[in-house]
Amino acid sequence: MTFDVVVAADLDWGIGQDQGLPWPRLRGDLAHFRRVTSTTVREGARNAIVMGRKTWESKEVAGKPLPRRLNVVVTRGALTLPEGAIAVGSLDAALALTGVETIFVVGGAGLFESALVDPRLRYIYLTRIEGRFGCDVVIPDLDTLGFVRDEKWEGEAIGDENGVKYRIERLRRSIVN
Numbered sequence: 001m002t003f004d005v006v007v008a009a010d011l012d013w014g015i016g017q018d019q020g021l022p023w024p025r026l027r028g029d030l031a032h033f034r035r036v037t038s039t040t041v042r043e044g045a046r047n048a049i050v051m052g053r054k055t056w057e058s059k060e061v062a063g064k065p066l067p068r069r070l071n072v073v074v075t076r077g078a079l080t081l082p083e084g085a086i087a088v089g090s091l092d093a094a095l096a097l098t099g100v101e102t103i104f105v106v107g108g109a110g111l112f113e114s115a116l117v118d119p120r121l122r123y124i125y126l127t128r129i130e131g132r133f134g135c136d137v138v139i140p141d142l143d144t145l146g147f148v149r150d151e152k153w154e155g156e157a158i159g160d161e162n163g164v165k166y167r168i169e170r171l172r173r174s175i176v177n
């Protein structure tokens with residue numbers, strides 16, 4: 001099964017600081033995240049969001065399952081989770097899940113490290129935050145990894161909230177002939 005990634009990164013490819021997001025709350029980006037990860041083609045179907053254990057415990061998620069999606073927490077340890085969330089031992093185990101429509105890997109950097117080089121990765125929904133926030137968690141430069149803007153995607157948007165400008169795009173791998 002293929003999967004997609006959803007990530008927000010600043011101009012230095014920073015994604016987190018002090019177990020949270022370093023930029024102010026961006027309602028437009030949160031709405032985009034909710035819409036992309038919750039929407040299904042089939043009525044009554046459900047998507048999965050896959051996250052590392054530290055993201056599950058981060059300020060934004062705080063150990064509460066995001067509604068209408070199966071929350072999958074990747075850990076090598078043992079975790080007790082509430083209803084709506086399950087634990088798996090690897091990214092591969094998460095990608096082997098059945099009974100969900102689309103699988104979204106949503107961070108953090110620990111999990112993206114494996115996800116970004118996985119051939120099953122289809123799209124990256126990237127929110128590019130136009131600032132530098134001195135993050136302590138970063139991802140690799142997606143341009144250097146060979147991802148390019150998917151011009152076919154109609155969901156592109158720009159935002160400017162709380163003094164922060166951002167751009168939402170979808171990336172795909174460049175096709176090498």
Ligand SMILES: NC(=O)c1ccc[n+]([C@@H]2O[C@H](COP(=O)([O-])OP(=O)(O)OC[C@H]3O[C@@H](n4cnc5c(N)ncnc54)[C@H](OP(=O)(O)O)[C@@H]3O)[C@@H](O)[C@H]2O)c1
Binds near residue numbers: 077114
């Ligand atoms: N900007 C964004 O889009 C975004 C998205 C998500 C998170 N974040 C931020 O990123 C930070 C957290 O990211 P992080 O990189 O520190 O941690 P993380 O990737 O969320 O979690 C790391 C943990 O997940 C488990 N894990 C990761 N990869 C694994 C694998 N391949 N196999 C088995 N277990 C695996 C391990 O858990 P165990 O130690 O339990 O074994 C590991 O310690 C926070 O600041 C958060 O706010 C930002």
